[in-house]
Amino acid sequence: MKRILSIAALALLTASPAFAGKVVVAANSSQGTLDKAGVQAIFLGRTAQVGGQPAVVVFQKGPVRAPFESGVVGRAGAQLASHWSRLVFTGRAKAPEDLADDAAVKAKVASTPGAIGYISDGAVDASVKVLFDF
Structure with missing residues (x-):
């Protein structure tokens, strides 16, 4: 029994990718800075x-999604998805884009005026401007 619990715990730890780095909010280089x-x-x-x-x-x-949602936005997972669904359904906002990784977010943000996204701090380069870090 103890061995089964150990295996289950190990599976859970390896199944969810951990992210220990810093997350930054980035936008097109023409933007200013933001507070939380x-x-x-x-x-x-x-x-x-x-x-x-x-x-x-x-x-x-x-893997930067979970720390961003919990650390900055204060809502995560289904709660955040439900919030956005209400906004889109009532016409108060356009649905956010959901991209695969740092490279995709950085490319979108760098090429689109008004775009804002979050990436790991290691992915920052001259193509984007950091508006907020945590």
Whole structure:
């Protein structure tokens, strides 16, 4: 029995990717900086613009999603999806894009005015501007 529990615990630890790095909110290089409240407002659909441009909110499916959602947005998983579904259904916001990884988010953000997303700090380069880090 003890061995089965150990195997189950090991499986759970290896099944969910851990992310120990730092996460940053990045946007097109033409944007200014934001504080935590500003980031929350954008990623919860309360603010429709970023730097004078219509906001294009980009979420990531990668391992940085969980720390971002819990550490910055304050909602995660189904709760955040439900929140966005209500906003889209009532016409108050456009659905956020959900991209695969740091590279996809960085490419979208760098090429789209008003786009804002989060990536690991190791992925930051000159193509994007860090608006907020935590």
